[in-house]
Amino acid sequence: MQDTRASQKDAYALILEAIDSHIYKPGDRLVESELAERFGVSRTPIREALQRLETQSLLTRDGRSLIVASLDHSQLSELYVVRGELEGLAARLAARHAAPEEVKVLRDMLEADQKLVGDPKAMSRANRRFHKQIHLASHNRFLVQQLDLVHRSMALLATTSIAAEGRGAETLREHAAIVKAIENGDGDAAYKALRDHISQAFVTRLKLDAEAVEAAE
Known part of the structure; x- marks a missing residue:
């Protein structure tokens, strides 16, 4: 259980840092499989991290895809x-x-x-x-x-x-x-x-x- 929680936290922090450092910019599409391969994390914690980021309005839906949100x-x-x-x-x-x-x-x-x-x-x-x-x-x-x-x-x-x-x-x-x-x-x-x-x-x-x-x- 502790390892799972750590993976969730790491996946969230890794994606957030990538957005913060503009590796992923507003409008960029985030794909579970690509993120998992990039960060060396399984897809489950990546999926949960993406859901958390969407809840925080840092990601938004474009059809079925999740993209980095932008500010008007x-x-x-x-x-x-x-x-x-x-x-x-x-x-x-x-x-x-x-x-x-x-x-x-x-x-x-x-x-x-x-x-x-x-x-x-x-x-x-x-x-x-x-x-x-x-x-x-x-x-x-x-x-x-x-x-x-x-x-x-x-x-x-x-x-x-x-x-x-x-x-x-x-x-x-x-x-x-x-x-x-x-x-x-x-x-x-x-x-x-x-x-x-x-x-x-x-x-x-x-x-x-x-x-x-x-x-x-």
Whole structure:
């Protein structure tokens, strides 16, 4: 029984990671047999993982096939509104509760991430690590759980806003302002800095989407 549960968890995590890293993008069809062969897992846990992902709206039906879901404009706007509020709250709580060691980790991330500017994929991974560290520094397990759900839905975005020209450097400057506010124990400033950061990311994404539509016409 334990081995079965472990396989189910592994299959779910493997598929979710593949979506998050854009190996599978919105609109891509997921086939049980292909996934089982790719990940070296039997078809039963793959099937159960796909059912779980469908329940979470990360996958959707296209006839009899399951495909990676996509977000329309309204869903994207709703997601960013929720993300901004929850991320801002996490920063506010981190300013109150983060241990000095947690702040040092954030500082070390800022320094290390300077070397990644110009590499959107690496910057995107670093960005997720940075935000996750702030979530953990909030010391509120229920908030962390909700933010995990939000970031799971972010995996449905086909591209990262960090790929926009100049956005990598801007992201690091915004991260620095967030860390400074947390380090100073200024909850209001931390909330505002993180909300502004999410807002700018949303603006950048909207511009990228508009450019993609224009290019397709």
